[in-house]
Amino acid sequence: MVKLNRREFGRLVGGAGVAALSPVLFGHVAIAQGAAKIVIVGGGAGGATVARVLKSEDPQLDVTIVEERVIYTTCFNSNHYLGGFRTFASLQHSYDGLKELGITVVNDRAEDVDAAKRTVRLKSGGTLNYDRLVLSPGIGFKYDAIEGYSVQAAERMPHAWIAGSQTVLLKQQLEAMEDGGVVVMTVPGNPYRCPPGPYERVCMIANYLKTSKPKSKLVVYDAKMTFSKQALFEDAFRKYYEGIIDLNLTNEIDDFKVVRVDPKTMEVVTAAGIKMKASVANIIPPQKAGEIAQRAGCTEGDWCPVDPARFTSTKVENVYVLGDSSIAAEMPKSAFSANSQAKAVASDILAEVAHKKRFPPRYRNTCWSLLAADDSIKIGANYAPAEKDGKGYLKASGGFISQREETAVVRHKNFEESVAWYQAIILDAFNDKIDKPVKG
Numbered sequence: 001m002v003k004l005n006r007r008e009f010g011r012l013v014g015g016a017g018v019a020a021l022s023p024v025l026f027g028h029v030a031i032a033q034g035a036a037k038i039v040i041v042g043g044g045a046g047g048a049t050v051a052r053v054l055k056s057e058d059p060q061l062d063v064t065i066v067e068e069r070v071i072y073t074t075c076f077n078s079n080h081y082l083g084g085f086r087t088f089a090s091l092q093h094s095y096d097g098l099k100e101l102g103i104t105v106v107n108d109r110a111e112d113v114d115a116a117k118r119t120v121r122l123k124s125g126g127t128l129n130y131d132r133l134v135l136s137p138g139i140g141f142k143y144d145a146i147e148g149y150s151v152q153a154a155e156r157m158p159h160a161w162i163a164g165s166q167t168v169l170l171k172q173q174l175e176a177m178e179d180g181g182v183v184v185m186t187v188p189g190n191p192y193r194c195p196p197g198p199y200e201r202v203c204m205i206a207n208y209l210k211t212s213k214p215k216s217k218l219v220v221y222d223a224k225m226t227f228s229k230q231a232l233f234e235d236a237f238r239k240y241y242e243g244i245i246d247l248n249l250t251n252e253i254d255d256f257k258v259v260r261v262d263p264k265t266m267e268v269v270t271a272a273g274i275k276m277k278a279s280v281a282n283i284i285p286p287q288k289a290g291e292i293a294q295r296a297g298c299t300e301g302d303w304c305p306v307d308p309a310r311f312t313s314t315k316v317e318n319v320y321v322l323g324d325s326s327i328a329a330e331m332p333k334s335a336f337s338a339n340s341q342a343k344a345v346a347s348d349i350l351a352e353v354a355h356k357k358r359f360p361p362r363y364r365n366t367c368w369s370l371l372a373a374d375d376s377i378k379i380g381a382n383y384a385p386a387e388k389d390g391k392g393y394l395k396a397s398g399g400f401i402s403q404r405e406e407t408a409v410v411r412h413k414n415f416e417e418s419v420a421w422y423q424a425i426i427l428d429a430f431n432d433k434i435d436k437p438v439k440g
């Protein structure tokens with residue numbers, strides 16, 4: 001390929017034309033002079049996959065992940081740890097596999113983005129230049145939506161909705177609780193990370209209480225009227241955990257959205273005015289896009305609008321936003337979705353900067369939920385870009401969901417599938433071949 005420097009390119013298109021060129025064309029000129037620089041903020045399910053695919057498909061690309069954590073702890077399957085079905089170590093993954101592929105991993109926090117200069121400012125003071133920026137920073141919490149809740153309050157009343165020390169804290173609190181204690185869990189309204197996640201957690205905490213603290217109760221206050229896989233979960237609540245779970249869904253009379261908490265007294269208060277003193281309080285607050293997405297100017301309200309065919313930001317040029325931070329409805333916010341979106345993002349970047357063939361995006365999601373030992377259910381669908389009221393979205397098709405009254409063999413097979421999926425996504429995203437024991 002003939003490489004032109006900026007002056008030669010200017011001569012070809014005419015001096016005045018250079019200044020008038022679109023940023024995309026300028027991007028190509030800068031890229032033609034050396035390896036294209038792709039900076040990815042967030043080395044989780046979405047970001048790590050983008051990096052792994054880009055570098056595998058084109059080793060010449062200069063791919064950098066900015067990730068504030070040295071070890072990534074998966075939220076997915078973290079409920080299994082709470083239920084006693086997984087070790088904590090089995091949820092943890094390093095970036096060594098990605099480094100082996102030649103990906104640069106900068107363990108730092110991205111503080112800001114200058115879209116005009118195409119730079120990312122790091123907490124340590126450094127700056128990274130990019131040709132294309134990918135943001136997959138996951139979620140932030142709307143602490144102010146619940147009076148009394150804060151980063152500090154979460155040290156007494158953990159959310160455990162970003163896995164890591166919060167997950168360990170919740171487990172320790174459950175283990176330290178006396179038999180006969182009351183665990184209170186609060187669930188936000190839509191949209192939030194992992195729609196069926198709270199109800200899988202209900203099963204896993206109830207499983208722990210049933211086996212270790214049988215006189216205890218789990219009280220759930222939910223801001224919603226209905227939830228994902230509801231009939232299947234409610235069957236499991238009755239079949240396995242009768243007398244342990246007290247599920248309170250918002251209805252025409254009572255609003256069970258939690259509005260106030262007091263970490264000193266461990267009191268939880270709902271919009272309907274119900275007060276409950278908790279022995280252990282798992283407060284899952286309302287959520288929004290990871291903070292850097294807002295700083296980069298990519299948010300509209302709480303989340304980031306994107307072109308559903310490419311996951312490019314509709315607000316900031318040369319920036320992609322994927323995973324939980326993006327508005328990708330009808331796709332749910334899940335690791336499976338983020339991994340699927342990452343393939344489309346990588347393909348688009350390869351077409352843009354490395355002139356590879358552009359493939360039409362194919363999106364898919366499956367979410368498994370563990371109800372009890374060997375009993376797992378699933379829901380899933382395919383998604384394609386579509387338009388409604390002049391706005392792009394991802395239209396679901398070919399949806400499937402586990403049936404009620406399925407045989408134990410089917411449910412066991414679902415569980416095996418979910419374990420195989422976990423191993424596959426970890427290899428796909430982190431180039432990490434799992435050798436840690438799943439069970440404790």
Ligand SMILES: Cc1cc2nc3c(=O)[nH]c(=O)nc-3n(C[C@H](O)[C@H](O)[C@H](O)COP(=O)(O)OP(=O)(O)OC[C@H]3O[C@@H](n4cnc5c(N)ncnc54)[C@H](O)[C@@H]3O)c2cc1C
Binds near residue numbers: 043160197
């Ligand atoms: C309890 C629970 C159970 C779940 N179970 C499932 C499941 O079974 N299946 C499933 O598919 N999904 C599941 N999920 C959802 C899944 O974990 C998320 O949807 C997925 O991780 C989203 O990927 P992401 O790349 O958007 O964000 P993340 O995976 O959270 O990655 C974001 C990364 O960005 C980093 N970061 C953020 N801001 C910055 C910054 N400014 N600078 C540097 N780094 C930054 C963070 O440290 C983090 O590592 C579950 C979630 C929970 C809470």
